[in-house]
Amino acid sequence: xxxxxxxxxxxxxxxxxxxxxxxxxxxxxxxxxxxxxxxxxxxxxxxxxxxxxxxxxxxxxxxxxxxxxxxxxxxxxxxxxxxxxxxxxxxxxxxxxxxxxxxxxxxxxxxxxxxxxxxxxxxxxxxxxxxxxxxxxxxxxxxxxxxxxxxxxxxxxxxxxxxxxxxxxxxxxxxxxxxxxxxxxxxxxxxxxxxxxxxxxxxxxxxxxxxxxxxxxxxxxxxxxxxxxxxxxxxxxxxxxxxxxxxxxxxxxxxxxxxxxxxxxxxxxxxxxxxxxxxxxxxxxxxxxxxxxxxxxxxxxxxxxxxxxxxxxxxxxxxxxxxxxxxxxxxxxxxx
Ligand code: GRG
Numbered sequence: 001x002x003x004x005x006x007x008x009x010x011x012x013x014x015x016x017x018x019x020x021x022x023x024x025x026x027x028x029x030x031x032x033x034x035x036x037x038x039x040x041x042x043x044x045x046x047x048x049x050x051x052x053x054x055x056x057x058x059x060x061x062x063x064x065x066x067x068x069x070x071x072x073x074x075x076x077x078x079x080x081x082x083x084x085x086x087x088x089x090x091x092x093x094x095x096x097x098x099x100x101x102x103x104x105x106x107x108x109x110x111x112x113x114x115x116x117x118x119x120x121x122x123x124x125x126x127x128x129x130x131x132x133x134x135x136x137x138x139x140x141x142x143x144x145x146x147x148x149x150x151x152x153x154x155x156x157x158x159x160x161x162x163x164x165x166x167x168x169x170x171x172x173x174x175x176x177x178x179x180x181x182x183x184x185x186x187x188x189x190x191x192x193x194x195x196x197x198x199x200x201x202x203x204x205x206x207x208x209x210x211x212x213x214x215x216x217x218x219x220x221x222x223x224x225x226x227x228x229x230x231x232x233x234x235x236x237x238x239x240x241x242x243x244x245x246x247x248x249x250x251x252x253x254x255x256x257x258x259x260x261x262x263x264x265x266x267x268x269x270x271x272x273x274x275x276x277x278x279x280x281x282x283x284x285x286x287x288x289x290x291x292x293x294x295x296x297x298x299x300x301x302x303x304x305x306x307x308x309x310x311x312x313x314x315x316x317x318x319x320x321x322x323x324x325x326x327x328x329x330x331x332x333x334x335x336x
Contacts, residue, residue, distance in 0.1 A: 044326035048091060054104060055090040055111060056082075062112045062165060076146040076154040077161070080119050083137040088259075088331070089114040092227060093234035095323035096248055099314075102238025109169035110181055110237060114230050116162035117185065121194050121226070123155040130202065131281065138276035159189065173237055181233040188229035197222025201287075210288035216257065223263070224256020231324070247313050254310035255328045261303040262332045264289035265296060275336050303332040 059081055065074035090111035097107040104111075126133045126141040127148060134144045143151035163182055170178045187193060201218045204210045231252040235245045264282060268291055272279045282289045290299040307328045314321035 042322035042326055044323070044330060047095075047323055047326065048330070051091045051094050051104075052087050054094075054108075055087045055115065058090075058108050058112050059115060062116075063161070072146075072150065073154055073157055076142060076150050077158050079145065080123050080136075080142045080154065081116065081158070083119075083139050085115070085118070085122075085137055086334070086336070087115060088327070089118050089226060089230040091327060092230040092252070092324070095327060096231040096234030097238045098234075099317055099320045099324060100235055100238035100240045100244065102234065103172075106170065106172050107234055107237050109166045110185075110233050111230075113162035113166040113185060114226065114233070116158045116165065117189060117194075117229075118226060120155040120158040120162070121198075123151055123158070125198070127151060130198070131285070133278050133281065135272065136277050170237075173239075177236055177239070180236050184229045184233050184236065188225040193221055193225040197225065204288060206286040207288075212293055215288055215290065215293065219257055219260040220253065223260040224253050227256040227259060228252040247316070250313035251310045251324060251328070254306045254313065255331050258303045258306035258310070258328070259331045261290045261299050261306065262334065264291055265299055265303070266334075266336065268296065270336065307332055 063074055063078050063081060065071045093107055093111045093114055094104050097103070122136055123142045125131050126136055127143055129148075134141050136142075141151075142154060146154065163185060166182060166185065167178065170181070189195060197218050197220070200214070201222055204214060204218065228249055231248045232245055235248045240248070266275060267279060267282045267289070270279055281287075282292075290302065294302060310328045311321070311325050314324055
């Protein structure tokens with residue numbers, strides 16, 4: 001079942017692959033092999049670029065100031081929203097919706113809303129009262145440019161705008177699907193979501209004895225919850241059954257944790273320049289991380305195991321799962 005990251009490297013699979021798509025025929029595993037095989041035949045780089053360009057345009061069109069009184073807050077919101085993240089959450093939403101025959105047009109407001117929630121969480125995460133960082137997405141953080149007061153309010157406004165945007169702009173599907181999406185989106189921000197995960201993360205800093213269970217709880221909510229919301233809402237918009245949505249949720253929980261394991265590894269191994277955010281912060285802040293508990297090598301294996309399990313959850317969807325499988329590979333092979 002386990003296929004270590006080192007083995008992938010030895011096969012020459014990961015080397016030089018910016019988007020992490022293994023060349024055809026490199027994987028020889030059983031179990032998730034069908035899903036992996038479909039990912040190999042699929043042009044992930046082209047897929048991601050198409051989704052990224054579409055997302056950038058949709059984000060750009062989503063926020064503008066209607067009167068001079070809102071110019072400052074909209075400027076601050078747009079600054080962070082358009083700062084050029086990887087746009088993984090919109091991509092996951094589009095990939096999930098397309099797996100069930102849905103369209104990007106219908107899912108677009110949700111993809112925008114999810115990226116707004118993510119951007120809000122980054123603005124707040126960077127504040128002095130939280131992770132206190134002055135560099136994000138290769139640029140000064142929001143509060144460095146606009147001050148703590150405006151940054152807090154820009155995050156708050158971004159959060160409420162995300163829900164408003166979905167409610168007002170989602171067309172062409174029954175209202176109950178939109179309501180379900182809004183319920184998914186709101187849940188992932190609350191106590192069993194970003195806010196709850198962040199609180200336990202902050203309160204665990206510098207504490208001895210934080211173990212794997214606590215770490216997993218933190219990242220299930222702080223990181224995986226929004227990825228879960230992205231995949232689940234894309235599936236819901238396309239009319240997936242409850243059982244199908246459950247498979248997607250299993251996939252998303254696995255890649256969500258894998259995303260964080262990869263993030264912890266990158267924090268230790270990548271440069272600030274490559275990351276676009278300050279490297280080495282976990283050590284500075286005495287955070288418990290996967291490499292701290294497991295070591296780098298085992299952390300890489302765990303990330304790969306989680307991705308394998310994520311793909312297994314989608315095995316019944318065959319080739320239609322190729323984009324989600326490819327994105328799972330990308331999540332642990334990314335360089336920033
Ligand atoms: C204010 C209600 C409320 C909630 C916010 C601040 C906070 C609570 C939560 C922090 C959530 C957080 C920042 C989690 C880290 C997730 C993570 C790994 C972010 C990096 O995501 P990438 O790599 O970033 O996708 P880009 O820049 O590419 O979009």
